[in-house]
Amino acid sequence: MHPDVSADLAELETTLRTVEQVLDVEELRRRIDELEHQASDPDLWNDQDHAQQVTSQLSHAQGELRRVEALRQRLEDLPVLYELAEGEEGDAHTAALADADAERETLRSDIEAMEVRTLLSGEYDQRDALVNIRAGAGGVDAADWAEMLMRMYIRWADKHGYGVEVYDTSYAEEAGIKSATFAIKAPYTYGTLSVEMGTHRLVRISPFDNQGRRQTSFAEVEVLPVVETTDHIDIDENDVRVDVYRSSGPGGQSVNTTDSAVRLTHVPTGIVVTCQNEKSQLQNKVSAMRVLQAKLLERKRQEERAEMDALKGDGGSSWGNQMRSYVLHPYQMVKDLRTEFEVNNPSGVLDGDIDGFLEAGIRWRMREEQKQ
Structure with a gap:
């Protein structure tokens, strides 16, 4: 194997090992076992929100484990591809070498993408x-x-x-x-x-x-970040003005025929959100309230960040x-x-x-x- 290729494979090995350490693969496997145990409980769906949280966390953890295990397998297969290429002659050697080089480049970008995921450690980064x-x-x-x-x-x-x-x-x-x-x-x-x-x-x-x-x-x-029940963004009903109106723009038969679109105005902050893509006024109100909560959560975070910046003497971020x-x-x-x-x-x-x-x-x- 060419020395440059060996050095490159060693570098990929180091990066992947760091990713595996940050993800804590053994802890990830233990977490999957625990979530699978919870998901198999017949009473789980008595609480719809909790059940969706468990199944979502489980599929995410399984996906992460699958991704990192697939990267490890591909990295272990790469030296074999180069050995096979060395055993060929003429055009077959050139083609096999090109295939191995192409896989090495693809693997590099896939490992780097996984590495970037490990940098997402902010309080809300894991949210929708x-x-x-x-x-x-x-x-x-x-x-x-x-x-x-x-x-x-x-x-x-x-x-x-x-x-x-x-x-x-x-x-x-x-x-x-x-x-x-x-x-x-x-x-x-x-x-x-x-x-x-x-x-x-x-x-x-x-x-x-x-x-x-x-x-x-x-x-x-x-x-x-999409708001979750743990965020404690409580909105006083008296602080919200609700207006209903007809949806506008392209749509199906039910659009434009009823006052189903909803506009919420949060009076203390002046934040306005609208929702008109659901068929019923109630669904639109629920969706609009979700968006309003997200905007109020972000406002709270900005205020906290401004306080921290003031304490640090930082003129704000760029x-x-x-x-x-x-x-x-x-x-x-x-x-x-x-x-x-x-x-x-x-x-x-x-x-x-x-x-x-x-x-x-x-x-x-x-x-x-x-x-x-």
Whole structure:
């Protein structure tokens, strides 16, 4: 085996061993046994919320164990692939060597992705994500851009097999959306997507400008952790004004026919949330209340962070604001302004291929936190 390959395999071994230590594979196996025991209890489903929590934790733990065991197996198989390649001659040798090199590169990126997951240790990182997108400056182009971003995150979720629940979509008059709120349901999606928070900027030839001029549009992305019962975000009914109205925009037969859409206004803070994607007013109210709780939880966290920053004499973090540029004209590039990570394939990124940006963002956040 070539010395460079041996050194590379040794490096992969070190990284994977660190991942296994952080995940504590033996503890993970013990936790799975315990959760399987709870899941097999016939009385479990008497408490629906608790049962869903147990089954969700079990499937997440099993998935983590499967992933890390598969990486270990592939790493142990790699030297065998190189040995087999060395036993071949001519074209067969070249092809087998190329296959082994390709597997080594794929394995490296898979181990690095798993390593990034181990960096998600924040208080809410393991939660589902609640994503809110709002069109910013740029008129109809900005509304179109907001819809493109919504599609990007939903495509990313689809590629990973994560569930998506859309709570509200406010359509713009000519094209696109004014705003949208949706949940991405899988463990650690909040920790992973929280680095997407901020202003996303699009530069392109406007499809809405008959003179074909270049247009810059902006959209805001907000990412919140989905609230759980343990968060104790109590909302006084008297503090909430409830308005009902007819849903607007594209929809099925039941849309636009009844006053099923719900708008909640939290009077003390002025926070407004809407939900119009369920068929019944009651379902919309429940979903809207969930979003309001998430926003109030985030507000509480921001206040606590501001207090900590004041105590540390820190002028606030560099989060939010303009964080990524997507340029479609005069050249093709997507560049993250915090991490310097960039790719020259905007169409792939807008089709949900954002894992490179997410990994770079998580590593960047880790470095920023270590500086403080």
